């Protein structure tokens with residue numbers, strides 16, 4: 001389909017840092033090509049604000065192709081916006097109508113403090129991974145790759161889980177701000193593969209403990225996380241996480 | 255500037271062994287007395303930081319993004335090479351070495367490339383052990399695919415997300431060391447300059463991107479793993495934050511910059527569609543395994559691709575290069591795409607595109623199998639273009655993708671500054687004038703997991719473990735210079751001043767100049783023109799760029815401005831290097847140097863060397879040094895993919 005030009009109004013969350021209160025500001029944009037990505041629309045807005053002597057909107061982004069997990073905002077109430085399985089950077093303006101008003105807010109969660117405008121601090125995710133999201137193997141100590149056989153469907157399932165980009169949309173969408181989908185994706189990947197088995201129990205316990213300490217909420221089975229996940233991470237992983245965790249707790253009590 | 259490549263004694267296969275044996279070792283109990291700074295957390299930086307920490311060194315790891323897991327390496331799609339010969343198709347270390355050196359058009363060092371091929375197998379073993387979900391055969395063994403430029407199947411992959419999975423593997427090892435207390439991570443920090451004391455790299459000045467404050471860090475050695483400079487072209491397949499700043503600042507402190515004009519153009523990217531465009535998206539080269547490249551035979555044929563019958567299509571790669579067909583190396587594929595578009599046969603709205611067609615493969619293997627292989631790429635394409643490649647051919651066009659040039663390093667991966675090591679895409683070492691597909695991931699991880707951890711020990715063992723205080727006058731001086739640069743960028747405080755423009759305006763302008771004159775094909779007149787234009791844009795930039803806000807806060811315009819300022823300086827050296835190299839070679843065609851069939855003609859008599867540029871001071875022409883390349887194990891041949 002050939003590109004069209006549309007005019008839109010955006011309401012964007014503005015907040016200079018963690019300490020001050022933020023608010024929504026309204027801006028008008030004309031001549032937005034429907035072939036533009038959402039972030040390119042924000043680029044245009046920012047150039048416009050700059051030339052008006054105003055502060056541009058701060059937002060995180062890097063790869064702009066849906067893989068680094070840096071971008072993200074809540075668009076009209078939905079983390080990453082209206083397109084299913086699509087990061088904000090891969091959302092295109094053809095999904096919006098001429099004259100539409102679009103509300104853009106940061107990912108909100110207690111564990112993700114706002115740094116500025118749409119930028120939040122997701123370093124809690126790094127600390128969760130540091131707690132156990134790895135296989136303890138030093139460079140140089142591995143055996144030949146083909147000595148570990150992995151059934152194709154297992155490898156595929158592990159890959160499904162490993163596709164998580166760590167964007168945090170699942171947390172932003174969850175009414176309890178739980179990080180279960182994110183944590184379960186890593187736990188599943190490593191539980192499905194033989195390489196992860198030696199540390200299975202330690203991993204489940206350590207990652208869940210840190211998750212709780214970081215201030216993420218509990219899972220209430222609302223499934224909002226799955227609905228917004230840009231990588232289609234399935235809620236079945238949460239069931240697997242629960243099994244892994246239970247197993248670890250039972251074993252610890254033995 | 256002395257260029258001693260320090261290539262070890264012995265025959266090709268024994269050099270790395272000899273090097274490791276001759277290198278000094280740091281006593282295990284002493285390793286914890288050394289601090290190492292690693293800038294960058296891509297495949298190279300994350301793997302290096304993790305491995306050095308495993309050995310016992312204290313590592314400080316820096317990156318621009320909010321988490322090390324988000325480095326640009328995450329975007330690599332296609333795969334990683336290793337000489338495993340699991341497919342029993344005749345692969346070997348020597349063959350991988352040969353393909354890489356030939357692919358690089360005989361502009362890389364034999365010894366480095368051979369070592370790369372040697373350690374490729376260790377990389378795969380390690381990555382499998384980390385729990386990376388590589389693609390598998392039904393029997394559970396690792397699967398392979400073949401990749402542009404190779405006639406054996408040696409590329410390992412994890413769907414179309416190999417870079418992501420390898421990076422998350424390296425990141426997980428890194429975070430494990432963070433938990434162990436051996437690595438401290440400093441995300442949202444940008445290296446602004448290098449601190450050299452008594453001729454040795456001893457620290458860095460970084461800008462905290464949240465507070466805007468400058469911070470000082472010292473160490474016994476500094477490692478740059480800061481990636482490539484493809485974004486000098488503005489539009490590229492690189493992530494937005496990719497930059498030349500760290501490398502450029504090191505250059506200005508005495509590190510030689512090698513072969514800056516060697517940039518790779520990738521044939522299969524989604525074509526440009528508007529002037530607001532911020533980046534180009536790569537469609538993995540693996541698509542060329544099943545996709546057929548064609549254009550209409552007739553100029554200006556605007557029929558729907560489905561309405562163009564076979565006899566009116568020109569499968570130009572298959573026609574011109576029957577033995578490699580659609581799998582010719584990237585430069586050949588790119589150049590030919592440009593050529594047919596220049597002849598007026600291009601397709602799509604801009605006429606700057608060719609088709610990549612999966613219909614035959616779908617008919618042959620069924621849609622299910624094709625979607626299994628490329629489903630996520632098809633989806634990505636559809637998201638961006640609103641067209642479904644399983645129903646109509648993709649449109650592709652070449653785009654800037656990778657930079658083979660980078661800081662010069664010796665066999666130990668040390669730059670011309672003592673104690674400054676450079677790894678991954680940031681160095682120049684292994685890909686000559688052109689990089690083969692799936693070799694950058696291999697090189698980044700080779701450097702980080704298996705080479706630097708040994709070679710840095712040799713340096714540290716001799717340099718000693720004295721701590722470097724950060725209140726040294728050298729740190730004051732460098733920080734002062736950084737401050738001045740920032741103030742210079744914030745000079746224009748009036749957004750209403752006539753001629754004022756935001757940062758990206760200048761970046762786009764620079765990008766257009768270098769793409770036009772220093773891209774796929776170059777000639778003297780164009781390069782000379784570019785050399786005149788770049789300083790003009792630079793002047794205009796400093797005069798008129800308007801950056802809102804201050805330096806003492808999170809300021810993304812200022813971040814970009816700093817990077818653009820360095821690109822504006824660097825571009826001149828890149829063009830100068832291109833001007834100096836009057837041969838066609840690897841990725842680029844030099845118009846003046848072609849065969850009668852319009853194929854690239856290399857000139858080994860005059861250019862069989864690495865061109866290394868030395869900074870000589872402000873407003874001074876940089877000095878050119880040459881490291882001659884000697885080929886003792888392969889005979890340079892003119893490449894032919896006919």
Ligand SMILES: Cc1cc2nc3c(=O)[nH]c(=O)nc-3n(C[C@H](O)[C@H](O)[C@H](O)COP(=O)(O)OP(=O)(O)OC[C@H]3O[C@@H](n4cnc5c(N)ncnc54)[C@H](O)[C@@H]3O)c2cc1C
Nearest residue numbers: 294295296297298318327332333445481678679692694695
């Ligand atoms: C779209 C795409 C697909 C690709 N596909 C493949 C493939 O299939 N196979 C293959 O082999 N190669 C592929 N490549 C190439 C490959 O991905 C890169 O060459 C490689 O990942 C580079 O890794 P690196 O570690 O050297 O640098 P990067 O991954 O670029 O990391 C650079 C790091 O340095 C940091 N940094 C940079 N500057 C500074 C600074 N001033 N201060 C602080 N930190 C800084 C960044 O934050 C980042 O952490 C692809 C490239 C692209 C663009």
Ligand code: SF4
Nearest residue numbers: 164165167168170229
């Ligand atoms: S699970 Fe999905 S939504 Fe959550 S961090 Fe991972 S990719 Fe993002």
Ligand code: FES
Nearest residue numbers: 062064069071089
């Ligand atoms: S910017 Fe990388 S996922 Fe959106």
